[in-house]
Every structure is written in C-alpha cells, then in structure tokens.
Amino acid sequence: MGHAVLAAALVGAGAALASATEPVRGRLPAGWPRLPADRVWLDEDALGRWRDRGWWTPLVIAALCLGVVLFLWWAAGRLRSGRLRELALGRADVTLSGAALASAVAERARAVRGVADARVVLLGRSARLRVRVTVTLASDGVPGAVLGALAREALAEVRGVAAPRGVEAEVRVASSRSRRGWLSGRGRVR
Structure with missing residues (x-):
C-alpha cells in the first residue's frame, strides 16, 4: 500500500x-x-x-x-528478501528455518527414483511461499515420472508444512547426459 x-x-x-x-x-x-x-x-x-x-x-x-x-x-x-528466512508454524511462536526446510526438501528430492542431484531454494514471504527445485536426472530418469514423484512426495511435504498457505512450485529438470538443454515445468502444488 x-x-x-x-x-x-x-x-x-x-x-x-x-x-x-x-x-x-x-x-x-x-x-x-x-x-x-x-x-x-x-x-x-x-x-x-x-x-x-x-x-x-x-x-x-x-x-x-x-x-x-x-x-x-x-x-x-x-x-x-527473495529468499525465505523462516516460516512460522501453526499458531504458536514456532518457526522453521527456510534453509533447513530447503535442505530437507532437497534430500527428499534426491531420494526420488531417477534423480541424480537436486537443489532447492525457498522464495517469497511466509504468507506466499514459492519453491524452486532444480533437478538433474540420472541416466535412467524419465522427466514425467520424476515430476510426478516430486509432486507426490517432496512438494507434498512442503505443502503440509506450509498449510494453510498456498505453495507455488517451479521445477527445472536437466539431464545428466546433456547439460545444454533444460526442460522446465511450472505448477501450483495443490
């Protein structure tokens, strides 16, 4: 205002x-x-x-x-102010470090089958959370399957932590075989 x-x-x-x-x-x-x-x-x-x-x-x-x-x-x-420093949890005065949440989501994304590496950055403010995930596919990774698994597993956990706030996710997928091209997809985690 x-x-x-x-x-x-x-x-x-x-x-x-x-x-x-x-x-x-x-x-x-x-x-x-x-x-x-x-x-x-x-x-x-x-x-x-x-x-x-x-x-x-x-x-x-x-x-x-x-x-x-x-x-x-x-x-x-x-x-x-682009990076999220901390996220308030529930009604109590409990906060979660943005770096800790990003690290946990990155570990969860690395555990997805077909992912060789993952980097996660949390952006925005606590009222409007954005998650930027950069995933490098393993040689056997299929982009569609990896995106689906990320949405069901890693990003669903972020949504659970951030509730009742909405979470917007941007996922960038790169192939470990070819570093030249990026496949990217954006979507809102529901």
Missing part, C-alpha cells in the same frame, strides 16, 4: 512538472490543470542568495548522498 501511494505521488509530481513544459502543454486536453509556463521555481537572485550561505552546498550534497544511500539500502533489502 505504501509503495503504491509513493509511486502515485511521484507520478503526479512528474506529471505536474511536465505540464509546465511547452511540448507537454500542447498535448494536454483543454480541461486538465497546468502549471503556468512562465513559472520560475528558483530565479537567479534567489539561487545566488542560497549559494552565498556557506552551509547550503554541503547540505545539498549531503542530502543527495543520504538519498542515494537510502535507495541502495532499500534496493539491497528488496533483493535479499
């Missing part, structure tokens, strides 16, 4: 500023509000007065640097 309000405010401010330029003003419908074309936000005299104060330039640079640092911190947090 907060991101949508911020985005709407930024789009509105950008549109208002753009309406003061002649190329945009000519294309706006007649009834739309516009900023005056001759509006001066900061004239040369006012800018000169601000520059005469010794604290003005360092303050502007510091504020811009702080803005960049906050944006980078926010962006890093968004990138990091």
